[in-house]
């Protein structure tokens with residue numbers, strides 16, 4: 001059985017692209033990818049390690065499909081699970097709500113789940129983000145709109161970090 005479930009919500013494909021890259025790095029034999037728009041609670045329950053990805057829409061909202069799934073997410077039993085978050089956003093146009101969607105997802109989960117995969121805010125130019133706690137991002141923040149070339153390196157580094165923290 002695969003240990004890692006990657007669940008993403010994506011409106012224009014960017015967060016989905018990252019989910020596929022994550023799966024490739026962990027190996028298809030270890031990780032499944034699911035679009036959160038067609039998921040049941042049981043689909044989440046089967047994995048020990050979860051990677052949850054959302055983009056940010058509106059001003060600081062979680063991606064629509066995650067908003068719809070939020071009440072179900074609250075019913076998942078996160079005991080014995082480790083959860084890593086990633087968020088897609090635009091730090092230039094939305095400098096005051098950069099990857100807030102990831103911050104909102106974190107707020108839903110932080111008291112229930114063991115969250116791993118925090119990342120430094122160094123090198124980012126945003127002003128404010130709900131996804132920052134104790135001067136760190138609560139997961140991996142990706143600005144594909146402005147810095148597409150950085151993405152692969154960020155993902156590779158994060159997967160190496162998760163391989164240690166998922167132990």
Ligand SMILES: Cc1cc2nc3c(=O)[nH]c(=O)nc-3n(C[C@H](O)[C@H](O)[C@H](O)COP(=O)(O)O)c2cc1C
Pocket residue numbers: 009010011012013014015016055056057058059060061063088089090091094097098099100144145
């Ligand atoms: C109307 C609109 C609102 C957005 N709002 C935010 C925002 O508040 N914060 C942010 O970081 N990015 C924001 N973004 C940027 C998206 O999150 C970004 O383009 C992301 O890569 C989209 O990913 P997806 O295709 O997986 O949905 C917004 C983009 C649009 C077009």
